[in-house]
Amino acid sequence: MKEKNFVQGEKYKLELSNSSMHEGIFVFENNEFIYLKLNSGYNMGILKKNIKSCVNMDLEDKSHLLKESSSKLHANSHKSFFDSSNIISENTQFDKDSEIIILHTGGTIASKVDYSTGAVNAKFTPSEMISLFPELKDIAKIDSKLISNMPSDDLNFYHYNEMAKAIELALALKSIKGIILTQGTDTVHYTSSALSFMFENLPIPIVIVGAQRSSDRPSSDSALNLLSAAYFISKSKENNTNGVFICMHESSSDDSCVILPAHNVRKLHSTRRDAFKVISGGIFAKVNFENKSINFLHNNMQYEPATIKNKILKLFDPSIKVGIIRSRPGLLPEELKIYEKFDGLILEGTGLGHFPIDQFDESTKQNKEILKIIEEIASKKVACMTSQTVFGRINLNVYSPGRTLKDLGVLGHNLNMTTETAYIKLVWLLSNYSLDDTKKLYSKNLRGEILDRLENEDFL
Amino acid sequence: MSEHIIKKDKPAQENSVKEEIVVSKNVFDYEELGFKCGIEIHQQLAGKKLFCNCPCQIRKDVPDFSIIRRLRASAGELGKVDKAALHEQQKSKIFEYLGYNDSTCLVEMDEEPPHPVNMVSIEAALIAAKLLNMKIVDSIQFMRKTVIDGSNTSGFQRTALIGYDGFVEVNGKKICVDTLCLEEDACQVIERKNDKDVYNLSRLGIPLIEIATAPDIRSPNECKEVAGHIGMLLRSTGKILRGIGTIRQDVNISIKGSSRIEIKGFQDIRSIPIVIDNEIKRQINLIKDAKISNKKIESEVRKAESDMSTSFLRPMPGADRMYPETDIETIDSSNIHVDKPLTLKEREQHYVKKYGLSNDLSALAVKYESKNEEGYTFEDDFNKYCSEYLSSSNIVSSILINVPEAEKKSGNKLNWFKIKDPLFTSVSSGNIASSSLPDVLFDVASSGEFKSEKYKQVDDSEIENIIEKIIVENPGANKGLIMGKVMSALKGKADGKKVMILLDLKLK
Numbered sequence: 020m021k022e023k024n025f026v027q028g029e030k031y032k033l034e035l036s037n038s039s040m041h042e043g044i045f046v047f048e049n050n051e052f053i054y055l056k057l058n059s060g061y062n063m064g065i066l067k068k069n070i071k072s073c074v075n076m077d078l079e080d081k082s083h084l085l086k087e088s089s090s091k092l093h094a095n096s097h098k099s100f101f102d103s104s105n106i107i108s109e110n111t112q113f114d115k116d117s118e119i120i121i122l123h124t125g126g127t128i129a130s131k132v133d134y135s136t137g138a139v140n141a142k143f144t145p146s147e148m149i150s151l152f153p154e155l156k157d158i159a160k161i162d163s164k165l166i167s168n169m170p171s172d173d174l175n176f177y178h179y180n181e182m183a184k185a186i187e188l189a190l191a192l193k194s195i196k197g198i199i200l201t202q203g204t205d206t207v208h209y210t211s212s213a214l215s216f217m218f219e220n221l222p223i224p225i226v227i228v229g230a231q232r233s234s235d236r237p238s239s240d241s242a243l244n245l246l247s248a249a250y251f252i253s254k255s256k257e258n259n260t261n262g263v264f265i266c267m268h269e270s271s272s273d274d275s276c277v278i279l280p281a282h283n284v285r286k287l288h289s290t291r292r293d294a295f296k297v298i299s300g301g302i303f304a305k306v307n308f309e310n311k312s313i314n315f316l317h318n319n320m321q322y323e324p325a326t327i328k329n330k331i332l333k334l335f336d337p338s339i340k341v342g343i344i345r346s347r348p349g350l351l352p353e354e355l356k357i358y359e360k361f362d363g364l365i366l367e368g369t370g371l372g373h374f375p376i377d378q379f380d381e382s383t384k385q386n387k388e389i390l391k392i393i394e395e396i397a398s399k400k401v402a403c404m405t406s407q408t409v410f411g412r413i414n415l416n417v418y419s420p421g422r423t424l425k426d427l428g429v430l431g432h433n434l435n436m437t438t439e440t441a442y443i444k445l446v447w448l449l450s451n452y453s454l455d456d457t458k459k460l461y462s463k464n465l466r467g468e469i470l471d472r473l474e475n476e477d478f479l
Numbered sequence: 480m481s482e483h484i485i486k487k488d489k490p491a492q493e494n495s496v497k498e499e500i501v502v503s504k505n506v507f508d509y510e511e512l513g514f515k516c517g518i519e520i521h522q523q524l525a526g527k528k529l530f531c532n533c534p535c536q537i538r539k540d541v542p543d544f545s546i547i548r549r550l551r552a553s554a555g556e557l558g559k560v561d562k563a564a565l566h567e568q569q570k571s572k573i574f575e576y577l578g579y580n581d582s583t584c585l586v587e588m589d590e591e592p593p594h595p596v597n598m599v600s601i602e603a604a605l606i607a608a609k610l611l612n613m614k615i616v617d618s619i620q621f622m623r624k625t626v627i628d629g630s631n632t633s634g635f636q637r638t639a640l641i642g643y644d645g646f647v648e649v650n651g652k653k654i655c656v657d658t659l660c661l662e663e664d665a666c667q668v669i670e671r672k673n674d675k676d677v678y679n680l681s682r683l684g685i686p687l688i689e690i691a692t693a694p695d696i697r698s699p700n701e702c703k704e705v706a707g708h709i710g711m712l713l714r715s716t717g718k719i720l721r722g723i724g725t726i727r728q729d730v731n732i733s734i735k736g737s738s739r740i741e742i743k744g745f746q747d748i749r750s751i752p753i754v755i756d757n758e759i760k761r762q763i764n765l766i767k768d769a770k771i772s773n774k775k776i777e778s779e780v781r782k783a784e785s786d787m788s789t790s791f792l793r794p795m796p797g798a799d800r801m802y803p804e805t806d807i808e809t810i811d812s813s814n815i816h817v818d819k820p821l822t823l824k825e826r827e828q829h830y831v832k833k834y835g836l837s838n839d840l841s842a843l844a845v846k847y848e849s850k851n852e853e854g855y856t857f858e859d860d861f862n863k864y865c866s867e868y869l870s871s872s873n874i875v876s877s878i879l880i881n882v883p884e885a886e887k888k889s890g891n892k893l894n895w896f897k898i899k900d901p902l903f904t905s906v907s908s909g910n911i912a913s914s915s916l917p918d919v920l921f922d923v924a925s926s927g928e929f930k931s932e933k934y935k936q937v938d939d940s941e942i943e944n945i946i947e948k949i950i951v952e953n954p955g956a957n958k959g960l961i962m963g964k965v966m967s968a969l970k971g972k973a974d975g976k977k978v979m980i981l982l983d984l985k986l987k
Contacts, residue, residue, distance in 0.1 A: 037614050039644050052618040060801035061640040064618020064809055237550040237627045237634020238589050272547040290591045
């Protein structure tokens with residue numbers, strides 16, 4: 020049969036070369052096959068060359084009901100991008116009495132299947148979120164807006180500034196108790212650090228929420244995470260809680276969520292609901308979903324009570340360039356070389372904070388060159404050591420290579436920031452302070468990112 | 480109602496008291512009632528699970544861990560929320576799942592996306608489709624069927640259409656088989672409480688073939704026969720799980736003036752006709768009531784109870800409950816080649832015709848093969864070993880009769896597959912008499928080793944010496960008595976026919 024243009028959502032009747040007949044809605048096609056959604060609900064892939072004849076049933080029968088619902092499907096799928104009233108702008112007015120503002124950046128927590136590609140895409144409008152999670156209305160007065168659709172893997176410092184500006188608008192509301200920011204989970208722990216550094220003296224909690232199972236699935240973790248964040252915010256005033264947090268599952272079970280601090284948190288699993296773990300320090304609070312109670316575990320981690328008056332916002336400079344280089348056996352000098360042009364470099368060393376900088380035989384000659392490049396960056400720009408062990412503190416005094424790096428001016432000694440937190444902190448410092456001040460402030464605790472004590476329980 | 484009663488050969492699962500299964504004769508005028516019936520068969524496959532590498536092993540022992548989950552209804556592909564899904568959400572239940580570290584993994588827990596499809600299951604489904612004379616879809620796409628009663632941790636069951644437009648012939652009548660799907664089995668319910676259902680994860684993900692016939696069945700007994708025939712075809716694939724609960728039948732029935740009713744959970748295929756008859760009886764009463772009250776009879780899913788009645792399970796699920804499983808790539812079926820195997824019945828006839836087995840031995844042989852998990856077939860051994868000295872009957876009876884006897888008598892287990900080749904090779908070439916197979920097997924079972932020299936046939940002169948000796952020792956004895964004594968003296972080391980010839984010569 021001659022190539023035919025199938026229209027998504029329209030109904031066709033096909034006769035195949037094996038003389039069978041099939042009726043269904045056209046879903047998608049690739050080079051070889053077309054896929055029909057049959058009346059039974061199943062999709063059936065049909066080799067195009069096996070199609071003997073084809074009738075468009077919608078053209079045959081204009082009054083077809085399915086046509087109506089399929090065109091509705093099309094309209095819905097584009098709504099989130101074109102309904103401007105739901106998108107944040109400078110002139111955005113939130114509902115006047117709102118206690119919790121949900122700011123939306125796309126991601127798994129609000130996503131839908133894209134039938135043309137088969138992929139899961141962020142597509143729900145913020146108001147659709149409320150209709151999806153009606154319990155929200157019993158917790159607080161809610162408003163919900165889309166900042167813009169930002170896939171979490173594609174985020175950069177420009178987007179953090181956009182988020183901060185949207186948060187600023189929400190903070191201006193008198194009735195505001197807290198803000199929920201929804202985001203794709205992959206980089207939530209970078210965002211939490213970024214927002215925490217940007218806002219000094221934040222008066223209320225900002226809770227970032229993600230989902231490891233998209234909300235188009237009945238088993239999605241999005242509802243529990245979102246509702247737990249809302250419960251946490253609703254109890255924040257009486258507990259003097261302010262700052263930036265992450266709210267995700269505590270375990271594989273849908274019975275409690277953890278409120279994690281903004282810094283030194285990592286996504287430690289690619290698929291599990293409880294993928295996010297605190298690396299340095301402990302869980303801030305637990306939300307028991309069964310009885311809606313909040314158990315505060317680390318009250319010492321919250322900031323001094325702040326008011327809206329002394330809140331300070333310092334944005335990122337998106338032109339700042341900071342790199343991360345991971346040490347490993349066989350590291351080559353040319354890999355480091357490109358960072359000489361950057362504003363700063365995070366060295367993710369092995370163990371206590373080590374890099375291959377010693378020559379001990381013929382084959383390790385190049386290590387001298389690595390040392391030279393690190394020296395160059397540490398003296399002219401800024402170089403900070405973190406550890407790929409993930410857990411534990413950097414100590415550059417224990418072995419002589421560590422002492423060498425420390426003497427060259429590599430920062431990070433006696434600190435326990437994760438690579439992600441250190442990276443965000445360095446970019447933010449370079450965005451707002453001179454190089455000298457950046458070097459001084461890097462080793463100083465600004466937002467709870469550096470802990471004096473590591474406790475026995477703070478490991479796996 | 481005229482009934483006759485047969486004893487059930489196994490005690491019912493739920494109580495140990497021997498239960499009697501009541502089988503109905505056709506008691507209604509089904510044509511007059513407008514009785515229509517289709518059957519849906521679910522058959523578990525052996526091997527690994529459909530979307531992960533866990534074993535297909537249903538467990539009932541103490542679990543290693545448990546997790547708590549909640550499910551929410553989601554909008555279907557066309558934006559509608561499924562009716563059955565809504566019904567479950569209204570119950571707003573908590574689900575507890577019990578799992579095992581070594582036989583359930585993150586996939587069953589819905590903590591990891593499905594792995595690539597187990598291709599052995601796809602092949603099994605394609606073989607079954609061929610046996611059911613079906614057409615195969617060109618490209619197989621797995622769908623998510625919304626199921627939020629908690630039986631699937633994901634809230635949906637993954638299922639794919641594999642075959643369509645098939646048929647089976649039962650008692651000369653053609654019954655259309657509309658579809659064959661490959662899906663993942665659900666969790667097994669352990670306990671239902673008001674606020675919480677408890678499920679065991681071990682069954683979740685076992686590959687399941689779902690076969691749906693057209694409503695071509697016209698009587699309850701025909702329904703049972705179609706179910707039995709399709710069951711036989713599925714066993715013919717050689718790739719199914721066996722035992723209680725590995726095959727399940729759902730029956731869809733309707734009569735004039737009522738709505739379609741699905742009955743699930745038959746304990747035994749033989750209970751199908753009487754449960755249907757009882758449901759028809761209930762329907763007839765409902766129709767009477769409905770006429771008086773002017774109410775519509777709702778279409779619903781009902782459970783077959785052990786007392787042969789049915790009970791309400793849930794409303795009939797709506798149609799808009801599937802959307803594509805985007806985590807799994809589509810499968811081009813033209814790249815997978817499977818041959819249509821003989822059905823078990825055809826195989827029995829094949830052994831009789833080609834290898835000269837008796838009907839009884841052939842039936843035994845095929846039954847044995849269909850239960851053998853390693854895929855052993857007698858045909859391989861027939862082709863390898865049959866000769867003028869070794870017949871197909873010798874081979875089958877050695878394996879199915881002599882081996883178990885030898886094990887029983889000796890009290891030792893026989894490593895049959897290790898000695899099979901040297902033993903059959905020796906018999907086939909005439910070095911060991913086939914008539915001595917029972918004795919040899921007993922000896923091997925007792926001594927624990929097989930030495931072919933030990934059972935080697937004695938040469939003709941030695942046989943003649945023994946014959947002569949026996950004749951001298953038993954003057955006046957008849958031929959039969961001498962023959963018997965000679966054979967027992969030879970302890971199977973000579974073929975009976977040969978001894979008879981030599982004895983005849985001697986007596987002349």
